[in-house]
Amino acid sequence: MVRKTLVALGIAALSLTATACNTVKGVGQDIESVGEAGDRVI
Structure with missing residues (x-):
């Protein structure tokens, strides 16, 4: 669920x-x- 939300954002x-x-x-x-922002979130 969280991953889908992050992908949508x-x-x-x-x-x-x-x-x-x-x-x-x-x-x-x-x-x-x-992509870098996604890496920082994860």
């Missing part, structure tokens, strides 16, 4: 940050930062 955060960046490089950085 990660996807929501990713979609919000993806719409905020204008370049492919920016998208890559956003994906990396979401």
Whole structure:
């Protein structure tokens, strides 16, 4: 249950940050930062 919630929050955060960046490089950085945040939570 907790894992599903974290995944849902990660996807929501990713979609919000993806719409905020204008370049492919920016998208890559956003994906990396979401992954690092997930690692810190776990």
